[in-house]
Amino acid sequence: MPSDRHPPVIVAIDQGTTSSRTIVFSERLEVVAVAQREFTQHFPASGWVEHDPEEIWSGVVETAREALAKAGVTAADVAGIGITNQRETVVVWDRATGEPIHRAVVWQDRRTSAACARLRNEGHEALVQARSGLVIDPYFSGTKLAWILDHVPGARARAERGELAFGTIDSFLLWRLTGGKVHATDATNAARTMLFDIHRGVWDADLCRLLDVPMGLLPTVMDCAAAFGTTEPGLFGGAIAIGGMAGDQQAATVGQACFAPGMMKSTYGTGCFALLNTGMEAVASRNKLLTTIAYQIDGRRTYALEGSIFVAGAAVQWLRDGLGIVRMAGETGALAAASDPNQEVILVPAFVGLGAPYWDADCRGAIFGLTRATGPKEMARAALESVCFQTADLLGAMKADWPGAGASGTVLRVDGGMVASDWTMQRLADLLDAPVDRPKVLETTALGAAYLAGLSRSVCPPPADFARSWALERRFTPAMDATVREDKLARWKDAVERTLTRR
Numbered sequence: 227m228p229s230d231r232h233p234p235v236i237v238a239i240d241q242g243t244t245s246s247r248t249i250v251f252s253e254r255l256e257v258v259a260v261a262q263r264e265f266t267q268h269f270p271a272s273g274w275v276e277h278d279p280e281e282i283w284s285g286v287v288e289t290a291r292e293a294l295a296k297a298g299v300t301a302a303d304v305a306g307i308g309i310t311n312q313r314e315t316v317v318v319w320d321r322a323t324g325e326p327i328h329r330a331v332v333w334q335d336r337r338t339s340a341a342c343a344r345l346r347n348e349g350h351e352a353l354v355q356a357r358s359g360l361v362i363d364p365y366f367s368g369t370k371l372a373w374i375l376d377h378v379p380g381a382r383a384r385a386e387r388g389e390l391a392f393g394t395i396d397s398f399l400l401w402r403l404t405g406g407k408v409h410a411t412d413a414t415n416a417a418r419t420m421l422f423d424i425h426r427g428v429w430d431a432d433l434c435r436l437l438d439v440p441m442g443l444l445p446t447v448m449d450c451a452a453a454f455g456t457t458e459p460g461l462f463g464g465a466i467a468i469g470g471m472a473g474d475q476q477a478a479t480v481g482q483a484c485f486a487p488g489m490m491k492s493t494y495g496t497g498c499f500a501l502l503n504t505g506m507e508a509v510a511s512r513n514k515l516l517t518t519i520a521y522q523i524d525g526r527r528t529y530a531l532e533g534s535i536f537v538a539g540a541a542v543q544w545l546r547d548g549l550g551i552v553r554m555a556g557e558t559g560a561l562a563a564a565s566d567p568n569q570e571v572i573l574v575p576a577f578v579g580l581g582a583p584y585w586d587a588d589c590r591g592a593i594f595g596l597t598r599a600t601g602p603k604e605m606a607r608a609a610l611e612s613v614c615f616q617t618a619d620l621l622g623a624m625k626a627d628w629p630g631a632g633a634s635g636t637v638l639r640v641d642g643g644m645v646a647s648d649w650t651m652q653r654l655a656d657l658l659d660a661p662v663d664r665p666k667v668l669e670t671t672a673l674g675a676a677y678l679a680g681l682s683r684s685v686c687p688p689p690a691d692f693a694r695s696w697a698l699e700r701r702f703t704p705a706m707d708a709t710v711r712e713d714k715l716a717r718w719k720d721a722v723e724r725t726l727t728r729r
Contacts (some may be wrong), residue, residue, distance in 0.1 A: 234305035235297060236680045238277070238672035239274040239286055241395050242474065243332065243496045243646075246282060248289040249669060250297040251676040253305070253685055255695070257669060261292035268329060273336035273534050273578065276329040279317050282395065285404055287461060287568045294462065301464030306683035307403075307457070308470030309677030310477035311395040313418045316370040318381065319398065321391050328378050330369040330395070334578055336370035339587045340387040345369075350436060351594060357423045357430050359508065359517030361585050365534065366537030368437045370422035375439070383441045390449050392443040394418070396471050397501035400454055402469060408455040410446040412589045413522035414476035422447070424519055425508060427527060438690055450476070450521045451682040460618065465494070468608055470678030472521060474671050475499040477487050479530065481638045481674030482665065483693035490624070493671065494642035497581075500620045501530040504628055513623035523681070523689070530625055533582040537575040537591075541609040546575070552604045559649035561606035570714075571595040572615075572721040573608040583623040613644065614654045621658055637661045641670040648702075656706035657714065666697040 232617050240247045247262040263285035268276040288494030294300065316332035319326045326713045344363045345351070351362050360366055371392055384390050393401065397411040416422040416429070421439060423430040429444050448454065454468040456675040472480060475493055479501045480493040487505035492498060501520060508517050520530035522717070542558055545551045552558055572594040574580075579587040593608070622639075638660060644650055645664050655662040667673055 234685055235299050235303055236676040236685060237290065237293070237307045237675040238305050238679070239287060239290065239307060239399065240474070240672040240675065241282060241308045241309070243312045243334070245670065246285040246289055248286070248293040249672045249676070250293045250332070251673070252297065253679070253680070255673060255676060255686070259293045259296035260479050260689070261289040261296065263289050275332040275334045277332055279319070279330050279398060280327040280605050281332070283399070286399060290462060300301060301462045301466050304466045305685045306467045306469035306679035308397050308677070308679030309399055309468065310472055310474050310675035311399070311413060311415070313394060313473035314365060314367045314370075315395050316367050316374065316392070317372065317395065318374050318390055319394050319396040319401070321389055321406075324402060325610055327390065328374050331374065332440075335370065336364045336578055336587055338364040339371050340371055341372070342587070343495065345436070348525050353436070354420060355571070357425070357433055358420050358476065359417065359424045360420050361514060362420070363518065363585055364587055365581065366418060366420040368433070368439065369716055371419075371439055371443070372437045385443050386441050388530055390443060391445070392463055392518065393445050396473070396475075397445045400468065400471070403457045403461065404455040405458040410448050410450070411452060412448055412450045412471040413519045413527060414450060414473045415471070416447045417519040417715065418473060424527070424529070427522075449523055449525060450480070451548055451678040453503065453682065467683060468679070469682030470680070472674060472678060475501060475532070476519070476521055477674035477678070478641055478671045479674065481667075481670030481672070482641065483696040484520075484639065485689045485693050489639070490637070491639040491641065491670075492617060494538045494613065494640065494644035496538065496540050500533045500534035500617060500624075500638075502532075502624050502628070504529050504531055506528050509628045511623070511627045513626050515620070515623050515627055516582065531624050533623060535613070535616045535620070536578050536581045538575065538613045538616075541573065541575045541612055541644070542644070544575075545606060545609055549590070551604070555643070556646070558606040558610055558671070559647035561603045562610050563649050565603035565607040566599065569595065569597060569600060569604050569721065570717055571600055571604045571608040573605075573612045574721050574725045575609070575612045576725055580722070583619055584722065584726060588727045592725045594724070610647070610650045610659075611653060614651070614657045615715070617654060617656050618715060621660070635661055639663045639665065641665065641668055651702045652705070655702040655704050657711060659704050659711060661704070662702040663698055664700050664702070666699040691713060
């Protein structure tokens with residue numbers, strides 16, 4: 227337990243798609259210290275994205291040590307560690323040595339598109355959706371795991387002999403942090419594999435057979451707030467209890483205190499992920515949304531409808547790194563505000579296909595409405611609007627799937643790097659025709675992980691009490707004329723239709 231020298235602190239490890247961060251929170255869940263490391267993105271072939279698990283591991287350890295030092299605390303002062311992670315990214319490692327047998331295959335990776343198409347053509351999508359709540363798509367972990375087993379020499383035979391372990395990044399970090407003593411994950415990460423029955427809360431033998439995945443590879447599935455083990459004492463100068471774990475989008479849902487059915491959050495990072503709490507009801511989507519586990523506490527699963535957008539902040543990165551239109555991402559809002567309103571430039575950012583509600587892995591990006599007068603301002607507006615248009619698609623699908631989405635008027639709670647742009651948030655409210663709430667604490671993903679660890683370690687209050695601490699920084703309310711909104715949405719839908727390969 228924490229020492230008498232300091233009030234207890236909670237450490238959140240936030241392992242994302244482009245960087246690893248560690249944030250030290252006070253017992254009141256206020257940020258005390260932050261450390262961050264970016265890591266290398268590997269693109270070995272078109273549509274392939276990989277990470278080096280060893281680079282991720284070293285970055286996590288370095289940032290944790292740095293954050294503790296900045297906060298002026300030691301391991302004895304830490305009540306617990308919470309882990310949140312990029313979801314669906316796959317690691318397979320040797321149980322004896324802990325060494326990965328291949329680079330991590332990232333959630334953005336599309337190398338299994340053909341395998342997924344074959345599964346759909348063979349008529350397996352109904353089974354996959356009924357059990358896992360997911361559609362068949364390269365996005366999810368299962369086909370990536372199968373690919374590694376089939377393409378690393380000897381891997382499948384070693385897996386059958388029980389020599390290998392599979393995990394998403396959370397599970398790999400947990401294994402390393404505990405010195406190989408714990409091979410586990412939480413329900414939210416398990417729910418993203420296409421191998422887990424979200425209704426029974428167990429790995430599904432039929433889905434594992436379908437993807438030819440030996441069940442001995444799979445980790446134990448636990449609650450999001452649970453006793454996951456303790457760190458090796460040598461890592462941080464003493465053993466620290468690990469008490470929380472959730473995939474990044476579910477952690478943000480917790481951090482945004484979306485504990486009541488009908489509450490919705492959307493996180494704008496590399497991609498955009500919107501979750502709508504549906505309570506104890508696992509709503510089967512008729513509009514290509516995902517049915518997933520929002521969080522699992524005290525053995526009780528709370529479900530959500532989720533819409534996944536692959537390109538959000540990545541569109542702004544493209545403007546900066548690909549086109550050189552801006553030097554910093556923060557410049558785009560001012561450019562968009564100064565753009566020519568008479569030019570209707572539409573960007574469909576299908577750089578790696580389109581996610582919900584289209585699920586077209588093979589379509590690619592397109593720009594419509596270009597004229598000789600189109601310049602950086604209009605391109606900036608098109609990139610930012612593309613994120614708002616995609617969110618409108620998700621909200622429309624959610625309302626169609628579940629009446630509770632619009633029963634009392636939808637308010638969207640937002641977080642992620644893009645929400646710092648007032649212009650973007652106002653345009654989002656305008657195109658959704660719904661209020662958008664930006665919280666005072668924007669570190670909601672790490673906050674959710676910290677809260678889960680604090681809950682497990684009896685440092686943080688129950689969810690209802692935690693929800694009362696959520697604080698609004700600014701609400702953006704719709705101000706766009708309905709005719710203008712409808713025209714813009716119609717142009718967007720036409721552009722998407724022209725881009726899709728599955729029409």
